[in-house]
Each structure stands twice: as structure tokens, then as C-alpha cells.
Amino acid sequence: MPRLSALAPRIAAVTAVAGLVAGAATAVTTLDTPRAAAAAAICDQYGKATTADGRYVVQNNRWGTSAEQCVEPTATGFRLSRADGAVPTSGAPKSYPSIYWGCHYGTCTPGFSPVQASSSTFGDVRTSVSMTYPTSGEWDAAYDLWFDPTPRLDGQNTGAEVMVWLNHAGRPQPVGSKVATVTLAGATWDVWFGNTGWNVVSYVRTSATGSADFAVRTFFDDALSRGYVQRSWYLTSVQAGFEPWVDGAGLAVTSFSAGTGSTPTPAPTGTPTPSPTSPTISPTTSPTTSPVPTVTRSPRPTSGRPVCTATGRTESAWGAGAVQTVTVTNGAQARSGWTAVATLPAGQTVTNLWNGTWTQTGRTLTVRNASYNGTLAAGGSATFGYQLAATGSTATPTTITCT
Structure with missing residues (x-):
């Protein structure tokens, strides 16, 4: 990660x-x-x-x-x-x-x-x-x-x-x-x-x-x-x-x-090769290690569908990108399947997403549940995450809706 x-x-x-x-x-x-x-x-x-x-x-x-x-x-x-x-x-x-x-x-x-x-x-x-x-x-x-x-x-x-x-x-x-x-x-x-x-x-x-x-x-x-x-x-x-x-x-x-129980200890294979660059763990840019949450809770009732909310969070950010997560929280009735739609800040492009299937059209990111996390009990939740490339802001989406 x-x-x-x-x-x-x-x-x-x-x-x-x-x-x-x-x-x-x-x-x-x-x-x-x-x-x-x-x-x-x-x-x-x-x-x-x-x-x-x-x-x-x-x-x-x-x-x-x-x-x-x-x-x-x-x-x-x-x-x-x-x-x-x-x-x-x-x-x-x-x-x-x-x-x-x-x-x-x-x-x-x-x-x-x-x-x-x-x-x-x-x-x-x-x-x-x-x-x-x-x-x-x-x-x-x-x-x-x-x-x-x-x-x-x-x-x-x-x-x-x-x-x-x-x-x-x-x-x-x-x-x-x-x-x-x-x-x-x-x-x-x-x-x-x-x-x-x-x-x-x-x-x-x-x-x-x-x-x-x-x-x-x-x-x-x-x-x-x-x-x-x-x-x-x-x-x-x-x-x-x-x-x-x-x-x-x-x-x-x-x-x-x-x-x-006990496991055999492998014989050492020799002195490990030192790192070809400085062994100090230092990224090429300075990531933001403190999460910068931006929360949007958008109940969206539809006919016959229980209400759910979506919460976005920035886990880490650097000059050219970020890692963000979104938690979908179910309402008072069990459901099978969910969809979250986020409006991304200008210049953001999702490059990888896990725990869901996704498409991006312009600034609109649409994420549907994966095969293993679509069934939610009342009050249950599922979280997906994604990595993005940014030519502008790395902020969390200000609008996330859930159905």
C-alpha cells in the first residue's frame, strides 16, 4: 500500500x-x-x-x-x-x-x-x-x-x-x-x-x-x-x-x-546485499501522513430501497496523488448490493481501486460492490479504497451519494 x-x-x-x-x-x-x-x-x-x-x-x-x-x-x-x-x-x-x-x-x-x-x-x-x-x-x-x-x-x-x-x-x-x-x-x-x-x-x-x-x-x-x-x-x-x-x-x-508447532529454520543464504541506495526509508516526495478527512453523509432514499450513507477519507497524499477510502454504511434494513457515486475534484484520475467495481466518466466516479461485500445487514458497512493521480487538488470528494 x-x-x-x-x-x-x-x-x-x-x-x-x-x-x-x-x-x-x-x-x-x-x-x-x-x-x-x-x-x-x-x-x-x-x-x-x-x-x-x-x-x-x-x-x-x-x-x-x-x-x-x-x-x-x-x-x-x-x-x-x-x-x-x-x-x-x-x-x-x-x-x-x-x-x-x-x-x-x-x-x-x-x-x-x-x-x-x-x-x-x-x-x-x-x-x-x-x-x-x-x-x-x-x-x-x-x-x-x-x-x-x-x-x-x-x-x-x-x-x-x-x-x-x-x-x-x-x-x-x-x-x-x-x-x-x-x-x-x-x-x-x-x-x-x-x-x-x-x-x-x-x-x-x-x-x-x-x-x-x-x-x-x-x-x-x-x-x-x-x-x-x-x-x-x-x-x-x-x-x-x-x-x-x-x-x-x-x-x-x-x-x-x-x-x-516447530518449523525448520532455513539456513542463511549469505550476507544480505545492502540496498543500492541509502537504506533510510524516505519517499521521493513528502506524503501527508496525518489523515485529512472530508466527510459527506448523503442519505438518499428511493422507492423500496433502504437508506445508506457514504463517508470519504484521505489516508495519505503527495504532490501527484493520494490514497483515499470510502465507507458505505447501511440503514435500518438489510440490503443486497450498493452503489456509491463520488464527484472528484478537477484533475483527479483514479488509477486503481479495490473492494468494488468502478468506472470514471469525467469527474464522476461510480463504484459498485464486489461479489463478496454487497450483502449488508442493518447498520452494516463496507469500505472500498482507491489510488488516484492528481494534476490539481488531492482532496477527498465533497459529494458522495449512496444507493
Whole structure:
């Protein structure tokens, strides 16, 4: 996100930024084929394959660019063999090629069920990874630990995305702003917090590493102490991979494990390559880290339709663009399906949107619910988000209507 990590379909189908709420029941699959043992490159935008042992899923997960990207699964991980193109480092990354244990947009690893953080099982969840890095490009190497208020198997998680940055190169920075520095899992981390429709908590290692081995609750408990996650939420996946903004070919996960109980610790693959530019996390422009909300609540009753309202919020802004979210809140009757219409300030063009389907005509942005967040109970809500390019104001729309 933007850095928008979390936006997006990685946010597969979010950003996506990643991205947002429980919706209608969706078929869930366990990915059994193709097997990574075939070593065939995956170049489809959201292409997936299981590892040779069938325990994990490797995904290409290219959501922020139309440029070609390919991953080559290995017996224990994957290699990013092609990563064409570049996107501005002040915004969302190109993709999140990764390997995971759990469920991601309806594709689950064998035998997985979401793990509630209040359960004794959660304390037994561990993960380990080993990575290698190229000497060029601008990217981060990070875990995504996804949490949802429900035992979600499909769609965008709405609770929190806990990121664990092991290394980064160049100018990208985490979502939000730095709030603390802590010592966890035998290392020192800068803690960043932001919100892109869900909480994004990023732990950025102050010295780069090529491997990690930790209990997931190590970082969850710190985020819990800061009020960013809740004990009642469910862990839905443990993902390890990369967010490239510029190039990225050569990034590789050489070994990965995740699950309950002990996991093998990957052997370090050598001294991590230092970042080709200053390791200081600094964007090319100065993003606005304090949200600047502009709220419009526009009840719009229609014949036979329950009333709903729409609230807009600017999450971050920079000279040439912004990330904004809109929350649709239902009225007193349950509904199936919603539409939000926003009048954008002059010069704004939406470049990416998650948790909805959208069209833009002139200054009018029309967003309809996604397949998984259209059913709202009385008083229920759904949130979608988008990234925009701006030649003028980056302000939130002053008019948002909802039906």
C-alpha cells in the first residue's frame, strides 16, 4: 500500500493495498495443481501453484501494473525471474509475488482453518524464511500476516495486515508514519502504522537480514498492546514475499515454512546485499501522513430501497496523488448490493481501486460492490479504497451519494 502494501489483491482483486467486509458465501478451493515440481514459470497475473510437497501456495499476484512479471516455483520457495516496468515509489508497489500458508481469495492450503488469536493454537503458529536479493531495483522483502474479524476464507481481510520487513532497497516506505522502535524476535524494528481501509502495522528491521524464524504472536502481541489488532480476530494467512516498485528480477524465497508447532529454520543464504541506495526509508516526495478527512453523509432514499450513507477519507497524499477510502454504511434494513457515486475534484484520475467495481466518466466516479461485500445487514458497512493521480487538488470528494 501504497508504499500501499496492503492495498490490493494482493489484496488480490485490492489493491488492494493490499482491502473489505464479509459478503455472500463464496466457493473455496484447495489448490492441488499445478505442482511447483514442474518448475514452470507462472506469468499469469494472479497465477498460482503449490510447492512440490503440497503444503504451500506460490502466487504471482501482479495487481499494480500491466507490465510482465513471472515467478519460478522451486521445491521450497520461488524466484522472481521477470519483473518488468516501474511505478512511482511514492505510491503502491507493482505486485506481491509470495508464498503462503492459509487462505487467499478462496484458495487455501490443505487442511487450513483460520486460527483465532485468543486460542491456544495461535500461540503455536510459527514461521521461518530465507531470502536472497539482487543488487538493483527498489523493493521491500516482507511478511504479510493477515487478520480478519471473521474466519474469512475469501475476499479482502478487514482487520489488520501486519507486515514484517526483513530488508528494503531504495525509496519506498511503509504505509502511514513511524510510531515507535521496539526489540522483538532478537532484533530491533521501527514500527509504522497507517490505515488503507484496514489497519496496516509494519515492523521494519533496522538492519537487513536474509532469514527469520519467529512465532507469529510475537508481532501480534506488540500490535495488540498498541490497539491495532484484537484478540478476537482470526489469522487467515502467513505470506512471505516481495513488493517491487522498480525492477525486482532476482528476488527469491529459497526456503519457507509456516504452521503450528516447530518449523525448520532455513539456513542463511549469505550476507544480505545492502540496498543500492541509502537504506533510510524516505519517499521521493513528502506524503501527508496525518489523515485529512472530508466527510459527506448523503442519505438518499428511493422507492423500496433502504437508506445508506457514504463517508470519504484521505489516508495519505503527495504532490501527484493520494490514497483515499470510502465507507458505505447501511440503514435500518438489510440490503443486497450498493452503489456509491463520488464527484472528484478537477484533475483527479483514479488509477486503481479495490473492494468494488468502478468506472470514471469525467469527474464522476461510480463504484459498485464486489461479489463478496454487497450483502449488508442493518447498520452494516463496507469500505472500498482507491489510488488516484492528481494534476490539481488531492482532496477527498465533497459529494458522495449512496444507493
